[in-house]
Amino acid sequence: MYRIFVAIFAIVLVVMPLVPATPEFWINQLNTIGISSLVALGLIILTGIGGMTSFGQAAFMGIGAYTSAYLCTALGLSPWIGLLCGLLLASLIAFILGQLTLRLSGHFLGLSTIALSLVFFYLFGNMEFLGRHDGIPGIQPISIFGFSFMKARQMFYLIWFCVFAGILLSINLLNSRNGRAICSLKHGASMAESFGINTQKYRMVAFVYAAFFAALAGWLYAHEQRAISPSAFSLNYGIEYLFMAVIGGSVSIWGAVVGAALVIILRDQIQAYAPLFVDERVNVEIIVFGVMMILILHFARGGLWPIMLEKFYRLLGQKSVPSHELEIKPDTQELHKREKPPEGEVILEAQNLRKTFGGLVAVNNVSFKVRSGEIIGLIGPNGAGKSTTFNLITGVLPLTSGKVIFRGRDITGASARKIATLGIGRTFQHVQLLPGMSVLENVALGAHLRAPSTILSSIFHTERRKESQLLQEAKFQCERVGLGDYLHEQAGSLPLGKQRIVEIARALALDPSLLLLDEVAAGLRYMEKQQLSKVLSDLRDEGVSILLVEHDMDFVMNLTTNLVVMDFGTKIAEGTPEEIQTNPAVVQAYLGVNDDV
Known part of the structure; x- marks a missing residue:
């Protein structure tokens, strides 16, 4: 039943841009939701499951965006080369930052990612060859075998293909030996070490994995908007992406999409209607999101996706969400066994x-x-x-x-x-x-x-x-x-x-x-x-x-x-x-x- 629900959602997404009556605003908003979902997806692996808080995903997104934008506009290279270089650079920076901070406990990682956001925001805004605070305009569209993703409806399919691929790959990871090791980081690191799990290695894996998805989102953003500036990658957005992961479901992969959709739609509605009631200089969305965060942490720490899933199954007449059962093949060859010492040794x-x-x-x-x-x-x-x-x-x-x-x-x-x-x-x-x-x-x-x-x-x-x-x-x-x-x-x-x-x-x-x-x-x-x-x-x-x-x-x-x-x-x-x-x-x-x- 869960797969049927996902299939219906995918079919709706495929059909929606093909309907001429679908407003262009909806398509643009869904593109933004998809890009934000990728960033939130990495945060769910890193923060919700791995237990490491990061406020720097907007900075990693900016690294992916600026790398591709510069290579395409200044050097005339293909966006695909820009993607590869952006992913490599973001992963390298994440690896270096992780080497410096992941061995430390407590709040050091969070503080270091805040510093990363501030450094890159001012770096992007003060470097002449990156356009300073005006950014980089005239970014070429992505093309595949001569087909160019010029319009929002065309980018829609590429963005959501990346989202679904990211979700599938993340589910594969979590349902594996290495994924279980990542799951042990949050509440069982000392236990995991006692069973031979290299927790430092898996912290690094989760950190680089999250940076990878943020850089991918930045690449899509740059070539969808066709122009970028530092303001899109500030610390405020880093906090907002973290909020998406928490509100959607910090330990649920699909919570990334739910959280991104709710935050973006609500933010747009607040920006549209709040000036009718309060001075437009008042940042109402920050107040609303702050109150929502408190309520979510108090009443629904698992986020909204688990609640939605439970309601869905109750509508189908089931008392609870069916447990996930891993497939076990009984004819599988046994693992190698250790040779036992002779008796009396x-x-x-x-x-x-x-x-x-x-x-x-x-x-x-x-x-x-x-x-x-x-x-x-x-x-x-x-x-x-x-x-x-x-x-x-x-x-x-x-x-x-x-x-x-x-x-x-x-x-x-x-x-x-x-x-x-x-x-x-x-x-x-x-x-x-x-x-x-x-x-x-x-x-x-x-x-x-x-x-x-x-x-x-x-x-x-x-x-x-x-x-x-x-x-x-x-x-x-x-x-x-x-x-x-x-x-x-x-x-x-x-x-x-x-x-x-x-x-x-x-x-x-x-x-x-x-x-x-x-x-x-x-x-x-x-x-x-x-x-x-x-x-x-x-x-x-x-x-x-x-x-x-x-x-x-x-x-x-x-x-x-x-x-x-x-x-x-x-x-x-x-x-x-x-x-x-x-x-x-x-x-x-x-x-x-x-x-x-």
Whole structure:
């Protein structure tokens, strides 16, 4: 049904310019909406999905426009060469700016893009060869095989072809391995690094991707208007494009079109009718847009497109929007599996791990070993330093002193991403899932390293075989832990206990040699714990070593080979479950005793 809706929209757009009665004003306005949609589309990938705010898209649009305009008017080159040069220049500037700012956190990227907008606005307006503030007139039209896009109705088709192509390519990207990595940037960057995802790389990809679409929009704008000036690429327009993305639907690809249409139509109506009621010097549209932004952020943070889609399906008699189900081919060849170490081999050795935060000692000279095929329990009271020890082993936190040896290799100081490539998978004390993505997509993140692909292959959807292999692996791991009926459910809609099981499936998708599980039984019912216990026992029999943090002593005692007990950051005991249960220090610090009444 969704595809039918899109097809109807496309047919209307195709037919509209062919009808002589269609006003020229409508065509011009739709052209403006299409060009703005391209800019907003890049912002949805960058800001709404990637979590990086940019006010500089108008500047990137100006780079694309001015590059092509100058090459065509001053050097007499083809607009297509202007397009290529504009896209390359905008992407290069985005890459350089990204190298300088994307490693920083917080507001630095937003401030840098504001600076970019101001710099290029005054640069365009003060350079003689670019016409200063008068700009560049007399830009030649685009032509293809002798056909010239001279008129607005002709440009209409080129503009909207680019819009639909951009939407299709963006959907391809998001429904891929690389797209899921971009989706993890906003709410799960530290989690993503723990599964080998290079978050810095994907921040750069999103930033350059958004600049690319802005430059494409600038090229279309320059050759549609046939004249440009710096005023069209000022900071005000950069803010307006961001507003389009937010109001249309910051995490919805089609929200770019909805937001652009609403803002442009509303702006034109305000400019037409506001002077009838207030002094024309009053900038009413800024006030209206500001109020709208506040209302959208308060009542509809997902933007208008999700609301429109929900209303559309309710009119068709459906209670909710159908979940997006990724295609899984059951006959797909399995992903390559990691060779498991021989039974009894020391797979992990923690040597005198120490971590301090200022004057607080969180972990104090803790040492233990994990052998292949063992399940080791790491237990102790809340605040004993168990989760901190996990973070030291997996590279999330740097060690103050000590060593971590994994399969004979010193991994002390290695990044979380590097450690993941060696075969250490983990879950988290506080669940770290992407709530808006399906269970299957969340688990597929764990297999990110096992099915490498390029960004271009994702955009053009040429990686079908690898993507099918990856999804098949994710499905297998889901079914393995009892989530087969929840594949296409949103992860954020599941109970906490089920979300912890999703984390286990995601860690298994990495195909680890060592699995670190942090309080995985919390929130599970008795039968679910029994099922989980069987899964972990089966993994042990397959040669997977497990280091387990858990407070449910019945669960731990019946499952583990050995136990390490911590209290106030220090190891106070180590031994078999039977030995630990009778250890006086452990009983006093953690287990306690039952008093007969």
